[in-house]
Amino acid sequence: xxxxxxxxxxxxxxxxxxxxxxxxxxxxxxxxxxxxxxxxxxxxxxxxxxxxxxxxxxxxxxxxxxxxxxxxxxxxxxxxxxxxxxxxxxxxxxxxxxxxxxxxxxxxxxxxxxxxxxxxxxxxxxxxxxxxxxxxxxxxxxxxxxxxxxxxxxxxxxxxxxxxxxxxxxxxxxxxxxxxxxxxxxxxxxxxxxxxxxxxxxxxxxxxxxxxxxxxxxxxxxxxxxxxxxx
Amino acid sequence: xxxxxxxxxxxxxxxxxxxxxxxxxxxxxxxxxxxxxxxxxxxxxxxxxxxxxxxxxxxxxxxxxxxxxxxxxxxxxxxxxxxxxxxxxxxxxxxxxxxxxxxxxxxxxxxxxxxxxxxxxxxxxxxxxxxxxxxxxxxxxxxxxxxxxxxxxxxxxxxxxxxxxxxxxxxxxxxxxxxxxxxxxxxxxxxxxxxxxxxxxxxxxxxxxxxxxxxxxxxxxxxxxxxxxxx
Numbered sequence: 001x002x003x004x005x006x007x008x009x010x011x012x013x014x015x016x017x018x019x020x021x022x023x024x025x026x027x028x029x030x031x032x033x034x035x036x037x038x039x040x041x042x043x044x045x046x047x048x049x050x051x052x053x054x055x056x057x058x059x060x061x062x063x064x065x066x067x068x069x070x071x072x073x074x075x076x077x078x079x080x081x082x083x084x085x086x087x088x089x090x091x092x093x094x095x096x097x098x099x100x101x102x103x104x105x106x107x108x109x110x111x112x113x114x115x116x117x118x119x120x121x122x123x124x125x126x127x128x129x130x131x132x133x134x135x136x137x138x139x140x141x142x143x144x145x146x147x148x149x150x151x152x153x154x155x156x157x158x159x160x161x162x163x164x165x166x167x168x169x170x171x172x173x174x175x176x177x178x179x180x181x182x183x184x185x186x187x188x189x190x191x192x193x194x195x196x197x198x199x200x201x202x203x204x205x206x207x208x209x210x211x212x213x214x215x216x217x218x219x220x221x222x223x224x225x226x227x228x229x230x231x
Numbered sequence: 232x233x234x235x236x237x238x239x240x241x242x243x244x245x246x247x248x249x250x251x252x253x254x255x256x257x258x259x260x261x262x263x264x265x266x267x268x269x270x271x272x273x274x275x276x277x278x279x280x281x282x283x284x285x286x287x288x289x290x291x292x293x294x295x296x297x298x299x300x301x302x303x304x305x306x307x308x309x310x311x312x313x314x315x316x317x318x319x320x321x322x323x324x325x326x327x328x329x330x331x332x333x334x335x336x337x338x339x340x341x342x343x344x345x346x347x348x349x350x351x352x353x354x355x356x357x358x359x360x361x362x363x364x365x366x367x368x369x370x371x372x373x374x375x376x377x378x379x380x381x382x383x384x385x386x387x388x389x390x391x392x393x394x395x396x397x398x399x400x401x402x403x404x405x406x407x408x409x410x411x412x413x414x415x416x417x418x419x420x421x422x423x424x425x426x427x428x429x430x431x432x433x434x435x436x437x438x439x440x441x442x443x444x445x446x447x448x449x450x451x452x453x454x455x456x457x458x459x460x461x462x
Contacts, residue, residue: 138377142447143395144421146369146436153433154394156424162388164374190375193387202384205377210450216373219441219461226453 003129004104005049006095006173007042011035011111012056012080012087023059024215025111026066030225033066034215037114037228039075042168045121046107051075052094053111054087085188092180095173104173105129108191112215113167115227120209124170127206133172134195137208138163166208171195234360235335236280237326237404238273242266242342243287243311243318254290255446256342257297261456264297265446268345268459270306273399276352277338282306283325284342285318316419323411326404335404336360339422343446344398346458351440355401358437364403365426368439369394397439402426 015023025035042049053075055063060077067074078094080087088108095106105128109116120137127135141164145157169191176191179198188194192203211227213220246254256266273280284306286294291308298305309325311318319339326337336359340347351368358366372395376388400422407422410429419425423434442458444451 141374141376142445143372143397145372145393146396146423148392148394149433152436154436155427155433156421157393161379162376163379163385165377166374190387196386202380202386205383205385210448214373217441219458222457222461223454226457227450230450230453 004101005046005125006052006100006104006106007046007049007168008052008054008088008091008095008106008108009035009038009042009075009111010054010080010084010087010091010108011038012054012084013112014056014058023056026059026062027215027218027221029114029221030228032070034114034221034224035063035111036066036070036072038109038111038116039072041114041116041118042109042121045118046125052078052091054078054080054091056080081186083186085184085194086186088191089180089184092177096177096181100173100177102174105170106173106176107168107170109168110214113212114215115224116168116212117209120207120212121168123206124168127204128170128172132204133175133199133201134170134192134203135206136169136192136203137166137212138205139166139208139210140164163205164208165190165192166212166214169203175199235332236277236356237283237331237335237337238277238280238399239283239285239319239322239326239337239339240266240269240273240306240342241285241311241315241318241322241339242269243285243315244343245287245289254287257290257293258446258449258452260345260446260452261459263301265345265452265455266294266342267297267301267303269340269342269347270303272345272347272349273340273352276349277356283309283322285309285311285322287311312417314417316415316425317417319422320411320415323408327408327412331404331408333405336401337404337407338399338401340399341445344443345446346455347399347443348440351438351443352399354437355399358435359401359403363435364406364430364432365401365423365434366437367400367423367434368397368443369436370397370439370441371395394436395439396421396423397443397445400434406430
């Protein structure tokens with residue numbers, strides 16, 4: 001991996017949607033917080049990357065203590081915003097301030113995806129290394145879908161034309177940093193769409209993994225623990 | 232439950248998409264085949280229902296032996312077709328031949344959904360009992376989605392307008408049986424769309440359950456076993 005790699009881990013959620021006391025990224029998964037699994041998995045594949053961890057201000061002290069207790073070096077911390085887009089935007093600003101070079105690669109990953117497979121991480125990186133400006137992992141949609149209409153109506157949606165999008169999403173660092181600067185809006189939910197609205201080009205679609213689940217409720221913790229054992 | 236209930240369990244898959252020796256509905260889940268779990272869960276909630284089990288011809292003897300070994304009465308067996316729609320259509324023909332009465336309720340369930348929650352089954356039934364002609368269980372789409380275009384292009388899809396569709400799907404028996412007779416096509420994947428194309432009306436959408444997974448690969452067996460323990 002010859003390019004410098006920046007990795008933004010987005011973990012600024014305050015946990016309002018999670019049915020536990022803690023935000024999902026801090027819930028225990030086999031004895032360690034979800035976010036520690038996420039970090040250590042990324043560090044294993046990209047040991048020399050420049051990590052930025054986006055946290056809610058309320059959890060910075062808690063995280064720092066966790067790292068101290070477990071003997072882990074925390075990445076540089078960036079304070080998040082009210083939405084995911086604002087959180088990523090804050091990290092982009094910090095990166096621009098510290099200098100991005102031609103050829104740098106930037107990846108953005110959800111802190112709540114702790115079991116992202118290593119081979120998948122390499123595939124995403126390789127796409128950018130191979131010349132793509134943007135690459136995102138996708139998997140087929142396995143559920144049958146319906147499109148909701150007005151007044152309770154609905155109709156079958158053609159799932160063969162849809163894919164489910166995961167993270168990490170990877171970019172040429174200079175391009176995505178500029179895209180965020182020029183076209184940022186707090187309601188954007190997806191980094192690839194910031195890239196696309198700025199460049200007018202679609203990202204390369206790379207094979208994701210069904211194992212790469214996002215922890216969104218307590219049940220998912222059990223599934224993630226299972227997937228860690230399966231591999 | 233005052234109405235007579237017919238339940239078609241669709242389990243005619245030959246297993247070509249499943250990475251094991253057995254079709255998914257016969258794989259062991261905690262020591263018993265998936266399909267036995269499905270059947271016993273439905274029988275628990277609807278003990279007086281008239282069950283029709285759709286099997287591939289190649290597995291009828293195997294299933295009959297399984298039932299004998301486990302001391303379970305098999306429902307009436309209907310031989311499936313090459314597609315799911317053909318399998319359901321064969322069961323509809325058998326039902327029409329044996330007589331459907333006004334007020335009968337018909338449910339169609341995937342044999343590979345063994346952990347369907349009991350309260351969800353009751354909700355679906357209650358919708359028809361309450362006057363709906365068709366009711367299907369749906370859950371929100373949690374993944375971010377992209378819509379594929381031509382030549383490698385894609386764009387963000389609005390998942391807030393989409394829901395994932397599960398089974399059982401429930402109908403007024405006379406309406407769905409007629410709909411299959413009049414508008415059947417072997418490529419239809421969804422019973423509600425047969426109803427909709429015949430009547431021009433959308434089915435009632437009822438709350439499904441994220442636990443109600445469909446077994447589509449070996450990993451799902453582990454998740455199903457986990458979900459059975461969670462509840």
